[in-house]
Amino acid sequence: MTLARHTGAAVLVAAVLLVLTVRLGPFRDYQIAELAAYVTAVAGLTYLIGLSGQISIGHGAFMAIGAYAAALLLLHLHWPLEAVFAASALAGAAAGGIIGVAAARLRGPYLAGATLMLAVALPSLADKYAGVLGGDQGLSVSISTPAFLGVSFPPTRWLAWITCAAALITLVLLANLGRSRIGRSWRALRDNEIAASLSGLNVARMQILAFVISSACAGLGGALFAVVTDIVSPGAFTLALSISLLTAAILGGLGSLAGAVWGSLVLVFVPTYVQDVATSHGLSSAASSNVPIAAYGVVLILVMLAFPSGIQGGLRRLLGPVAPAASAPFNLLRRHSPASEHQEEGTQ
Amino acid sequence: MQEFVEFTLGGVAYGMIYAAIGLSLVLIWRGTRILNYSQGGMAMFTTYVALIVINHTGNYWEGFGAALASGLVLGAVIERAVVRRIENKPPLNAVIVTIGLLIFLEGLAGIIYGGQFRSFPPAFSIVGLTLGSTALGISRTDVFTAAAVLAAALLLAALFQFTAVGLRLRATAFAPNVARLLGIRIGRVLTLGWALAGLIGALAGVLVTPSTFLYPNSMDSIFVLGFTAAVIGGLESPVGAVVGGLVLGVVLNLAGGYLGSDLVSLFGLAALMLVLMVRPSGLFSTTAVRQV
Numbered sequence: 001m002t003l004a005r006h007t008g009a010a011v012l013v014a015a016v017l018l019v020l021t022v023r024l025g026p027f028r029d030y031q032i033a034e035l036a037a038y039v040t041a042v043a044g045l046t047y048l049i050g051l052s053g054q055i056s057i058g059h060g061a062f063m064a065i066g067a068y069a070a071a072l073l074l075l076h077l078h079w080p081l082e083a084v085f086a087a088s089a090l091a092g093a094a095a096g097g098i099i100g101v102a103a104a105r106l107r108g109p110y111l112a113g114a115t116l117m118l119a120v121a122l123p124s125l126a127d128k129y130a131g132v133l134g135g136d137q138g139l140s141v142s143i144s145t146p147a148f149l150g151v152s153f154p155p156t157r158w159l160a161w162i163t164c165a166a167a168l169i170t171l172v173l174l175a176n177l178g179r180s181r182i183g184r185s186w187r188a189l190r191d192n193e194i195a196a197s198l199s200g201l202n203v204a205r206m207q208i209l210a211f212v213i214s215s216a217c218a219g220l221g222g223a224l225f226a227v228v229t230d231i232v233s234p235g236a237f238t239l240a241l242s243i244s245l246l247t248a249a250i251l252g253g254l255g256s257l258a259g260a261v262w263g264s265l266v267l268v269f270v271p272t273y274v275q276d277v278a279t280s281h282g283l284s285s286a287a288s289s290n291v292p293i294a295a296y297g298v299v300l301i302l303v304m305l306a307f308p309s310g311i312q313g314g315l316r317r318l319l320g321p322v323a324p325a326a327s328a329p330f331n332l333l334r335r336h337s338p339a340s341e342h343q344e345e346g347t348q
Numbered sequence: 349m350q351e352f353v354e355f356t357l358g359g360v361a362y363g364m365i366y367a368a369i370g371l372s373l374v375l376i377w378r379g380t381r382i383l384n385y386s387q388g389g390m391a392m393f394t395t396y397v398a399l400i401v402i403n404h405t406g407n408y409w410e411g412f413g414a415a416l417a418s419g420l421v422l423g424a425v426i427e428r429a430v431v432r433r434i435e436n437k438p439p440l441n442a443v444i445v446t447i448g449l450l451i452f453l454e455g456l457a458g459i460i461y462g463g464q465f466r467s468f469p470p471a472f473s474i475v476g477l478t479l480g481s482t483a484l485g486i487s488r489t490d491v492f493t494a495a496a497v498l499a500a501a502l503l504l505a506a507l508f509q510f511t512a513v514g515l516r517l518r519a520t521a522f523a524p525n526v527a528r529l530l531g532i533r534i535g536r537v538l539t540l541g542w543a544l545a546g547l548i549g550a551l552a553g554v555l556v557t558p559s560t561f562l563y564p565n566s567m568d569s570i571f572v573l574g575f576t577a578a579v580i581g582g583l584e585s586p587v588g589a590v591v592g593g594l595v596l597g598v599v600l601n602l603a604g605g606y607l608g609s610d611l612v613s614l615f616g617l618a619a620l621m622l623v624l625m626v627r628p629s630g631l632f633s634t635t636a637v638r639q640v
Binding site: 049055102105106107108109110112113114116117118120121124125127128239243246247250251254287289290291292293294295296297298299300301304305308309 | 377430433437438439441443450451452455564568575583610613614616624625629630
């Protein structure tokens with residue numbers, strides 16, 4: 001039943017997107033493709049943080065792994081696109097498994113620190129193994145529109161189609177997973193790790209699984225990002241990207257797939273929109289390139305102050321009497337909850 | 349052997365800067381349970397203030413003082429204006445708000461000062477010191493850097509240990525509700541904590557910028573390493589932050605010196621993971637091991 005409902009919703013969205021991509025110009029199609037790549041990665045991250053209660057400030061690293069995997073497969077082995085995407089997701093999942101094993105031992109800021117360092121350190125591999133990974137220049141990725149669409153078919157529309165298809169499939173799979181036994185187990189261990197463990201859940205295994213699935217999404221998102229931007233280089237997978245993913249997930253509303261879409265919309269459209277406004281008001285180039293950055297910072301702060309449970313949480317509160325599902329206490333993301341603090345420190 | 353001494357001493361100088369950033373993070377973490385991701389941005393901003401004062405007056409020390417003073421003010425203003433409003437919200441919101449602050453400060457610096465790289469003067473000569481005929485790999489400025497951070501850390505320790513204000517700071521970090529019941533004005537204490545963190549961060553900014561140039565993102569990588577230092581030491585412990593900074597500085601400098609600069613950040617990651625796998629809450633954590 002749930003599967004049918006989610007698939008139905010996805011088909012509906014796909015139809016709307018089909019019309020949109022045909023009606024809109026190449027630039028908007030490109031932005032939609034970019035959006036789809038971000039949504040895929042952010043959706044995985046929002047499940048990791050919002051459902052399983054682990055934080056990652058380094059998801060850009062998994063995107064990089066997926067993107068490089070895709071570039072290498074396309075460049076050297078000429079695999080078909082769907083196989084490349086699947087392989088990128090697998091590459092991300094494998095890396096996530098390794099990091100997840102370490103992450104299952106860490107909590108809160110310590111996990112944040114470790115993943116942050118991962119995001120900083122990983123791109124330097126591209127310089128070290130410049131022969132295979134192309135160094136600073138990166139690897140170029142080119143895909144061609146299939147012949148049956150005709151020669152005059154706009155390539156950006158094809159990009160938008162394949163990225164949106166991949167994103168929608170990911171979202172349907174994640175939506176079902178969230179409603180499944182696994183999703184419920186994640187929520188249980190997020191809300192109270194000890195209680196979840198006493199109820200027979202293998203906490204470490206569930207946490208690692210969350211990391212694997214989340215980084216598979218990031219790997220796929222990275223591959224989509226690679227085909228959208230034509231090039232895979234270390235400059236695209238900076239710490240700034242990782243932080244953008246995190247802000248999108250939290251801004252949209254943690255644990256909510258709709259929230260992942262809202263957050264990604266902010267990520268893709270707010271900077272370009274402010275830039276347009278800034279340039280049209282005749283600001284100098286130094287100012288007009290920096291005003292969007294400053295404005296984005298202000299937007300982040302204001303949204304968090306106005307809607308503590310993210311955009312999706314705010315919408316739920318405004319639109320209906322339904323209790324927000326994603327606003328559960330995230331005490332576990334701290335090293336210890338306030339209640340146990342005195343006890344622990346008292347035993348020093 | 350001589351190389352080893354050079355790399356180690358140079359690492360100590362860098363390590364003290366990471367220690368200063370780590371120390372400012374620990375101050376805020378203990379007080380408010382918030383990780384201040386904007387610490388690097390704040391330090392970048394106060395360093396611009398210092399540069400303007402130096403260019404205006406031609407005196408390095410006036411700029412130095414201006415940076416510390418503006419760090420103090422900036423920390424207090426941010427606590428009053430922004431942080432206070434997120435105290436009772438989910439902790440992840442604080443992450444985003446401080447990241448928002450960082451992005452805002454970097455954008456603002458770009459608007460005001462432009463994005464170009466500016467050089468920042470060192471406090472003393474940057475010519476390498478020698479002992480007899482052996483080069484030590486450090487300069488007078490490096491010695492000053494290490495001494496200044498060490499002095500700041502000791503002054504902070506004295507403030508915490510021997511003054512009434514320090515007792516209030518410790519009480520608030522230890523048990524905020526009890527402290528409030530005992531009549532401590534928690535709000536003021538927290539503002540003071542942020543102001544002190546701003547000051548230490550500003551010190552780190554002024555000390556590190558001569559070797560990095562000054563631009564809106566100039567403190568990002570320093571912040572990451574300072575954060576790593578604090579995590580290695582254990583976020584609860586100021587001593588841990590200093591030790592973590594020194595360990596990280598020396599390890600990175602040795603790795604960079606012997607194995608080439610390509611992989612320095614990977615060695616940082618390796619050092620961090622190694623420490624965290626042995627002690628998941630850092631070297632100097634005092635809390636009991638979480639058992640599930």
